[in-house]
Amino acid sequence: MLIVSLLSSTAIGYLLARVLLPVYKPAWTDLLLKVSLGAGLGAGVTSGFYFSTRILIGPSRAISIATEFLLLASAAAGFWLARRKRIVIAAHAVPCGLLWSLLPAFAVALALAVPLFLDSTASNPYGAWDAWAIWNQRARFLAQPDESWRRAFSPLLNQIAGAGAAHGDYPMLLSGYIARCWTWMDSIGGVAAPIATAALFSAATVGVLVSALAILRGWSMAMIAGLILLGTAFQLISPWQYADIPIGFYYVSSFALIQLADADSQRILVLAGLATGLAAWTKNEGLLFALLLTCAVAVNGFMSKNWRGMAVFAMGAAAPLALAVCFKFFMAPPTGTFGQASLGDTMHRLVEWSRYLKIAKAFWIEGVAQGAGIAHPILCLAALGACLKVSMERLRQPVIICSLAALLAVYAGYFCAYVITPLDLNWHLNTSLDRLYAQLWPSLLFLVLGIFKTAEELATTTLTNQRDRTTGRTKNKKVKR
Amino acid sequence: MQTVHYPTRALLGLGAVALLSLYAAFSFYSQQIERNKIQKDAYQVGAEEQRLEALKKELPPGAMVGYVSDLGNEAGILLAAQYALVPALLVERPPSGLVVGNFSRPTDYVEFGRAHGLLLLKDYGYGVTLFRKTGP
Numbered sequence: 001m002l003i004v005s006l007l008s009s010t011a012i013g014y015l016l017a018r019v020l021l022p023v024y025k026p027a028w029t030d031l032l033l034k035v036s037l038g039a040g041l042g043a044g045v046t047s048g049f050y051f052s053t054r055i056l057i058g059p060s061r062a063i064s065i066a067t068e069f070l071l072l073a074s075a076a077a078g079f080w081l082a083r084r085k086r087i088v089i090a091a092h093a094v095p096c097g098l099l100w101s102l103l104p105a106f107a108v109a110l111a112l113a114v115p116l117f118l119d120s121t122a123s124n125p126y127g128a129w130d131a132w133a134i135w136n137q138r139a140r141f142l143a144q145p146d147e148s149w150r151r152a153f154s155p156l157l158n159q160i161a162g163a164g165a166a167h168g169d170y171p172m173l174l175s176g177y178i179a180r181c182w183t184w185m186d187s188i189g190g191v192a193a194p195i196a197t198a199a200l201f202s203a204a205t206v207g208v209l210v211s212a213l214a215i216l217r218g219w220s221m222a223m224i225a226g227l228i229l230l231g232t233a234f235q236l237i238s239p240w241q242y243a244d245i246p247i248g249f250y251y252v253s254s255f256a257l258i259q260l261a262d263a264d265s266q267r268i269l270v271l272a273g274l275a276t277g278l279a280a281w282t283k284n285e286g287l288l289f290a291l292l293l294t295c296a297v298a299v300n301g302f303m304s305k306n307w308r309g310m311a312v313f314a315m316g317a318a319a320p321l322a323l324a325v326c327f328k329f330f331m332a333p334p335t336g337t338f339g340q341a342s343l344g345d346t347m348h349r350l351v352e353w354s355r356y357l358k359i360a361k362a363f364w365i366e367g368v369a370q371g372a373g374i375a376h377p378i379l380c381l382a383a384l385g386a387c388l389k390v391s392m393e394r395l396r397q398p399v400i401i402c403s404l405a406a407l408l409a410v411y412a413g414y415f416c417a418y419v420i421t422p423l424d425l426n427w428h429l430n431t432s433l434d435r436l437y438a439q440l441w442p443s444l445l446f447l448v449l450g451i452f453k454t455a456e457e458l459a460t461t462t463l464t465n466q467r468d469r470t471t472g473r474t475k476n477k478k479v480k481r
Numbered sequence: 482m483q484t485v486h487y488p489t490r491a492l493l494g495l496g497a498v499a500l501l502s503l504y505a506a507f508s509f510y511s512q513q514i515e516r517n518k519i520q521k522d523a524y525q526v527g528a529e530e531q532r533l534e535a536l537k538k539e540l541p542p543g544a545m546v547g548y549v550s551d552l553g554n555e556a557g558i559l560l561a562a563q564y565a566l567v568p569a570l571l572v573e574r575p576p577s578g579l580v581v582g583n584f585s586r587p588t589d590y591v592e593f594g595r596a597h598g599l600l601l602l603k604d605y606g607y608g609v610t611l612f613r614k615t616g617p
Binding site: 146 | 486492494500502504506513517524545556557563568570
């Protein structure tokens with residue numbers, strides 16, 4: 001039944017993607033993009049539906065499954081109505097010549113990542129600390145068939161363990177999705193559902209990164225992005241069953257969909273908005289991201305006089321954002337990290353300069369630890385930048401400027417959160433900073449690799465044995481691809 | 482016939498980054514595989530589930546229960562117990578008066594209960610007990 005529940009949510013997301021995205025050629029990019037987006041967006045949508053059904057109707061298994069079938073049927077009907085699609089050809093997504101050799105390299109990286117995920121999961125089937133102490137514990141409450149399901153966001157939850165352990169205010173996407181899977185399975189608490197969810201989001205993140213870059217920039221950037229991501233600490237955090245991988249998925253999907261919309265059709269912005277809203281439904285950081293990215297989309301719309309795009313984006317973000325905000329303001333207990341901090345204390349921390357130094361040092365140390373010595377993703381990006389060069393034409397595009405600014409602002413926002421945290425700063429940094437990097441890597445790779453010139457663009461094609469009509473001689477002709 | 486030529490610097494860049502990334506992936510892989518060998522269920526969540534299973538079955542549905550331990554409210558142990566006991570909720574002032582005892586070593590539970598205003602209801606073995614509050 002777990003497989004059926006995963007397939008159901010993925011099918012919903014896939015059909016949504018089919019309705020709103022054109023058909024991309026070559027077929028592998030289309031399939032990978034839509035299945036990856038479908039897996040993550042479907043998980044988010046069904047999680048939100050599951051939670052809303054519980055709130056509005058009650059904790060009934062039959063009703064939860066029935067409403068999801070209705071959702072699936074609606075998505076299928078939408079797909080049927082919009083089945084005639086435009087075709088967008090991603091010419092550079094087809095490998096040529098030596099670039100084929102990136103495929104076996106990517107396959108080797110995947111061949112390391114998959115057994116690593118399995119081995120880590122076999123060693124720690126309950127995931128790392130936050131998985132069983134927060135996300136899966138709340139999922140266990142949420143899946144209860146009686147009124148005790150509300151304990152997932154009770155002010156009493158984990159209060160006995162101290163303020164640092166009570167997280168009833170955290171958004172519900174991950175716990176909701178796992179609880180939904182358990183409800184479908186009619187068996188609460190097994191480790192298979194959280195493990196499968198972790199695998200689903202990890203694979204979907206790689207899938208979106210690779211497929212979106214293949215469509216927008218070509219084969220070489222797609223493969224190299226996948227390779228670099230699998231060479232970061234991302235793959236260590238994947239089996240932890242934390243919400244940081246799902247939120248990273250929604251970040252990179254938002255950026256990818258905004259650029260796909262910019263390159264093709266504005267209606268794709270509905271999906272971008274949906275991914276952004278789902279980020280807010282995943283973690284508190286997602287609320288910051290949603291705010292900043294919405295500002296970026298607004299600025300982009302203002303710069304390019306594209307008001308309709310902003311409205312379409314808002315339409316997609318509205319439902320999950322409303323759910324996240326309603327949960328925060330009307331249901332969640334005021335137990336959040338920053339909820340009980342007084343303004344005076346916060347101001348005092350803001351002018352404590354030693355905190356800035358300590359945080360900057362921790363950001364640096366953790367940043368360095370994200371790679372393996374010289375094999376660091378930032379050094380990889382720098383090397384690629386030096387060899388391929390930045391495309392100034394791309395760097396001047398409003399959508400690129402706004403996306404990079406939004407990501408940078410999120411990073412700065414994380415820094416500021418540490419500055420004002422009421423928790424012990426050392427403890428807070430030590431227990432969370434590595435995960436924040438894991439959230440940002442996929443988006444950083446997507447955006448930075450997206451501004452470089454690609455090998456395909458720099459290539460020249462030699463047309464051999466071309467007969468000159470005037471002289472009748474055979475010659476070779478070089479043309480820019 | 483077409484032949485595609487990529488600039489050497491582009492190929493060098495892509496090749497170097499591919500090799501560096503593979504090295505990083507392999508490095509993370511080998512380090513984590515070694516770590517996994519010694520960090521098996523580091524917080525003993527699975528073992529805690531087994532220890533508390535019998536007690537969980539006998540708690541009233543939707544119970545809110547107290548918690549005592551010879552280790553105090555050590556977060557890791559307490560949260561693992563909470564995880565195992567869902568849907569029961571561990572609280573400071575249990576309305577039912579029921580209190581879960583979670584002990585790391587053999588203790589005279591009756592005496593421990595008397596000292597803390599608790600009456601031992603059942604000993605489930607493996608350091609797991611159920612008390613009822615005797616005082617206010």
